Amino acid sequence: MSIEEKQKPQRNDRVTIRTVATHAGVSVAAVSKVMRNAYGVSDALRARVTDAIETLAYRPSRAARGLRGRSFTIGVLLIDIRNPFLPEVIAGVNEVLGPSHYQAMIGVSDARVQLETSLIESMIDYKMDGLILVAPRLPSEILATFAVQIPIVAVGYHDASATAFDTVNAEDQRGAEIAVEALLACGYRDIEMLSLGERQGHAVSVVRQREIGFRRAMQRGGLGSSPTISKIPIASPKREEVMRKFLSRKDRPRAVFCWSDLDAITLLSLAMEMGVRVPEDLAVIGYDNSSTAALGLVNLASIDQSGRELGQVATRALISRIEGRTASEHIFQIPSLVSRNSLTRFGNSTDR
Structure with a gap:
């Protein structure tokens, strides 16, 4: 039997952090540092401990750790x-x-x-x-x-x-400003925001910050002191009903900034269903740059907060x-x- 085979515990033996330390030839504290990814652990020490963990199939007891x-x-x-x-x-x-x-x-x-x-x-x-x-x-x-x-x-x-x-x-106020600035740069002046209905926690939410940024950018662009922000209900199917009414409005804006891709993608789907062309009839910018926004059939412009x-x-x-x-x-x-x-x-x- 080789030395390595002797060191490796038998099937019924319980592998502990001390077993790992002995196998790696280091202290228990050193093993703990590697497992915590602590600052100052050398590559050599990390390699020795990691190799010991893999060799011994060490699985820490989370209950004991707690x-x-x-x-x-x-x-x-x-x-x-x-x-x-x-x-x-x-x-x-x-x-x-x-x-x-x-x-x-x-x-x-x-x-x-x-x-x-x-x-x-x-x-x-x-x-x-x-x-x-x-x-x-x-x-x-x-x-x-x-x-x-x-x-x-x-x-x-x-x-x-x-x-x-x-x-x-993310700098959510700045994100909303970037969206408005992009619409203005493309020549749009009739712009609204689709936001989420207020609920508990709104005061600290990203929704409120994006509303603040939208208003500020619209005012800075000379588009009035009280730009329109339409509120979308939180629950379906009222959520979709409000979007349909928005798309059906005779005074519908030429461009819209949606608080999230979550609703911007739904808006695009409903627009296609209702014959509203995007961007010819309605330009849309979402927020989050989700993977769905990048799909060819969606092609949603969006604020990326990574x-x-x-x-x-x-x-x-x-x-x-x-x-x-x-x-x-x-x-x-x-x-x-x-x-x-x-x-x-x-x-x-x-x-x-």
Whole structure:
């Protein structure tokens, strides 16, 4: 029997972190640092420990980790799984977690405060090390109460005054401004915004920030002090009914900025069904630059806030919190426009 075979435990032996440390010829603390992806770990040490983990088929006990104060599990709470923007955020989270030995556990709410609160409490009870909340609806004071118990990073939550938790956002006001500026550059002057009906959490939501940016850009462009913002109901089928009425209006605008691709894509579908040509009769810009927006049959111009990068930044911020950082951070990403056929075909920019 070779030395390597002697070192490898038998099938019924329990492989522990000490077994890994012995096999790699390092301390238990060194193995822990590698598993936490801690700062200052050399490539050589990481390779030795990783090789030992793979050779021994080491699978850490998350229950035991939780009892010791660290489970290497983070919770990701999503409010609305229908939004095509969310898979990119999750991909960014997983890219950062991959080499860190942390794992994500995903919970899905439906924008109900009671369910959202219950899910957060469950994640705390399961001894998760931290939480990434995507577009939470809870008031800041409630999030702050939870943040005393567990590190929290909120994505798509605009509260720069928060001190107990971090926020990661796109510059949503600037994103809306970019959309209006693009429409103006193409010659459109009759522009409206399709926004989401207000609900709990609106004050800190991305929707409100995009409305602020839309109004500011319209005023700066000389298009009035009170530009039109049409509100879309939250629930179907009223949501689609309102869009149909919008498309049927005799005074329908020549261009529209939608708060999200989620509704912009539905608007494009209804426009095709109703014989409204895009962009000849109606130019459309969405927000999120979702994968669906790029499909040839959709071809939706959209503001790109890079959901993948938001997920990456949020995860790094959370790990930093878990490792002991206490000062709050409020991080912003700069969005950009991805122009497609729903804005203008072949680069035409005549007066509209």
